[in-house]
Amino acid sequence: MITSLQQCLEREAELIEAFIAALADETLALLDRKANEALIKAAQAKETLANDLIELNAQRDEILAQMGLPDGHAGTEQAVGQFPELGEIWERLLRLTKVARDKNEHNGILVRSSLQYTEKSLDALHNITLKVSPSQTYTAQGRSGQPGYGVRSIVAR
Secondary structure: OHHHHHOOOOHHHHHHHHHHHHHHHHHHHOOOOHHHHHHHHHHHHHHHHHHHHHHHHHHHHHHHHOOOOHHHHHHHHHHHHHHHHHHHHHHHHHHHHHHHHHHHHHHHHHHHHHHHHHHHHOOOHHHHHHOOOOOOOOOOOOOOOOOOOOEEOOOOO
8 A cells, every 4th residue: 555655656756747847847938929839738737747646636535534644734744754765755745836837927927917918008099099990990700899880890791
């Protein structure tokens, strides 16, 4: 049982390291506003790794249950208390998890900043367009944005 738990924790640490690498790729893509494909690739890698980690957590919980321990963090802490040889890999996993959480939060800040910048830019463009030529603006449906003009469409029928 202890060997299975140790292998599970080691595999989790490997996946967290890969997740951290995907987060680093995501950071670079977020900083380069033209790196859309890289951003998509990083997001897909993160999703795959997150799913793998969920499966591995379930596996760890099963092992802990077989050992008569509670699941999750509490059960793993109890296992480490009973089997000190697990301490090193558990500490490594906790450190990596913190790094991943911090990097993910950082990327979240970048995403929110980018969204705010984009929204402000769109608002500015919209305001400039209204001032320059209000009758030339159109809605997302291709209709004139000018109140009262209603049915004029730029979409060919």
